[in-house]
Amino acid sequence: MFTGIVEEVGRVRGAVLHDGVVRLTVDSERVRPRLARGGSVAVDGCCQTVTGLDERGFTVEVMPVTKERTTLGTLAPGTAVNLEAPLVAGDALGGHFVLGHVDGVGEVLTVRSEHGDHRVRVRVPRDLVRYLAARGSVAVDGVSLTVADADEEGFTVALIPTTLQETVLGSYEPGRLVNVEVDVVARYLERLTKVGRNP
Numbered sequence: 001m002f003t004g005i006v007e008e009v010g011r012v013r014g015a016v017l018h019d020g021v022v023r024l025t026v027d028s029e030r031v032r033p034r035l036a037r038g039g040s041v042a043v044d045g046c047c048q049t050v051t052g053l054d055e056r057g058f059t060v061e062v063m064p065v066t067k068e069r070t071t072l073g074t075l076a077p078g079t080a081v082n083l084e085a086p087l088v089a090g091d092a093l094g095g096h097f098v099l100g101h102v103d104g105v106g107e108v109l110t111v112r113s114e115h116g117d118h119r120v121r122v123r124v125p126r127d128l129v130r131y132l133a134a135r136g137s138v139a140v141d142g143v144s145l146t147v148a149d150a151d152e153e154g155f156t157v158a159l160i161p162t163t164l165q166e167t168v169l170g171s172y173e174p175g176r177l178v179n180v181e182v183d184v185v186a187r188y189l190e191r192l193t194k195v196g197r198n199p
């Protein structure tokens with residue numbers, strides 16, 4: 001379980017493909033001390049199991065299904081990534097409940113900045129549109145955000161300067177592919193509504 005509050009921007013040190021699995025090594029200073037082998041870490045919003053640790057960072061193994069459903073399979077050495085260690089009892093919940101289970105890959109359509117108002121518009125797979133609503137929550141590359149506007153194609157978020165400076169979202173350009181996780185509460189509400197209608 002995560003909050004969507006990015007703790008650090010790490011950098012991919014290595015990405016080695018072997019038997020369909022990508023062995024991804026990430027340099028990290030702040031998140032690394034909070035990790036344990038066999039524990040979890042969110043890399044660009046994807047919950048991954050830590051398979052190795054060294055003095056500079058950590059290693060995860062990106063499985064074929066994760067490569068298909070997220071952007072992790074496209075990461076190359078030198079790429080900046082959002083990092084978050086998992087929640088522990090007593091941690092502040094500053095964002096929203098983020099599971100690290102990416103629902104789909106979205107595409108940045110536009111990036112607009114006028115008079116301090118920085119907005120990013122993202123197109124998402126059609127089956128995710130129903131979970132998005134204005135003033136609802138969404139995680140983009142692991143960052144907890146409030147939906148400013150939503151329509152039949154996707155959503156728009158407004159980014160504050162801190163988010164632009166302390167996450168990879170400040171580097172977004174049109175065409176960028178991003179990991180999207182919709183609010184888990186919306187998914188449960190849909191499920192409860194469907195079950196409630198059954199005889």
